[in-house]
Amino acid sequence: MSDALSNFEGLLREALAPVDPPEDLAWRLEGALTSLTEMAADELEAWELSAMRDPRNWVRPAAALVVGTTAGVALVVLRSRRRGPPPGGLRGARDAAARALRGIGGEAQNER
Amino acid sequence: MADEVQEKSKAQLDAEFSELYRAHLRDVYSYAYYRVGNHHDAEDLTEQTFLQAYRHFERALRESHGRPLRPWLIRIAHNLAANLYRDRSRRPASPLENAALTTPHTTEELVEGRDELSRVLAGVQRLPDDRREALIMRFALDMDNREIARALGRSDGATKVLIHRAIKQLEELVGDAGGGGDSG
Numbered sequence: 001m002s003d004a005l006s007n008f009e010g011l012l013r014e015a016l017a018p019v020d021p022p023e024d025l026a027w028r029l030e031g032a033l034t035s036l037t038e039m040a041a042d043e044l045e046a047w048e049l050s051a052m053r054d055p056r057n058w059v060r061p062a063a064a065l066v067v068g069t070t071a072g073v074a075l076v077v078l079r080s081r082r083r084g085p086p087p088g089g090l091r092g093a094r095d096a097a098a099r100a101l102r103g104i105g106g107e108a109q110n111e112r
Numbered sequence: 113m114a115d116e117v118q119e120k121s122k123a124q125l126d127a128e129f130s131e132l133y134r135a136h137l138r139d140v141y142s143y144a145y146y147r148v149g150n151h152h153d154a155e156d157l158t159e160q161t162f163l164q165a166y167r168h169f170e171r172a173l174r175e176s177h178g179r180p181l182r183p184w185l186i187r188i189a190h191n192l193a194a195n196l197y198r199d200r201s202r203r204p205a206s207p208l209e210n211a212a213l214t215t216p217h218t219t220e221e222l223v224e225g226r227d228e229l230s231r232v233l234a235g236v237q238r239l240p241d242d243r244r245e246a247l248i249m250r251f252a253l254d255m256d257n258r259e260i261a262r263a264l265g266r267s268d269g270a271t272k273v274l275i276h277r278a279i280k281q282l283e284e285l286v287g288d289a290g291g292g293g294d295s296g
Contacts, residue, residue: 016248033166
């Protein structure tokens with residue numbers, strides 16, 4: 001009985017083999033995530049311009065620079081592991097990112 | 113000062129999230145695929161799962177106390193999949209949409225020519241949601257009982273029973289399909 005069970009579990013494992021995601025999904029997702037961090041960086045940059053007038057705030061832009069650089073590096077590493085352009089080209093990835101961001105906006109509104 | 117701490121941690125958060133993404137993209141996609149039964153919805157589900165995970169990553173890290181985050185990711189996918197089914201049941205769906213959600217024909221392409229595996233997959237699709245999900249997590253994602261318990265929000269003991277019953281029911285379904293000579 002234990003053998004039968006283990007045979008069946010083996011069959012089940014074979015039937016439910018992991019499925020590799022399509023390449024263009026990975027590009028789309030990475031584009032969306034990169035856009036999210038870039039958006040955060042833009043917001044910090046806008047804050048930085050006004051804050052630099054007050055020396056008490058000088059520490060913060062420096063921290064923002066570190067944040068932006070590291071976040072960019074983290075996501076660039078993701079992209080550099082892939083070879084060649086994304087399916088549909090960079091424009092396709094950007095469009096997908098914009099679509100995903102719009103999705104997040106809608107979702108955030110629904111949650112509130 | 114509190115802002116500085118938050119900003120500093122954001123850099124680390126992005127790096128750690130990238131790691132999480134790389135490590136579990138295939139897991140989330142596999143779960144999504146077997147959950148919804150077609151590539152199109154699985155892609156949407158995977159995309160939305162990671163975007164939502166990104167938004168709540170900091171809190172998840174804080175509350176995980178160092179435990180692996182895969183169950184949390186799969187739980188997000190699980191909740192989104194439940195929403196997908198609920199939304200579609202509310203509005204009139206085309207026959208094609210219904211077919212994509214209720215029959216495993218695209219999944220079966222993975223095992224074409226292998227009747228036994230096809231019967232297993234057909235049986236998995238016929239299981240109650242919680243049993244089907246537990247089996248997907250165990251066999252497609254190789255999650256242990258504790259991880260599955262966290263993903264489903266159940267106790268370890270209840271999860272063990274759930275998996276045991278799921279396998280038993282599936283064996284019966286597959287046996288019936290094989291004995292009848294027609295898997296439906």
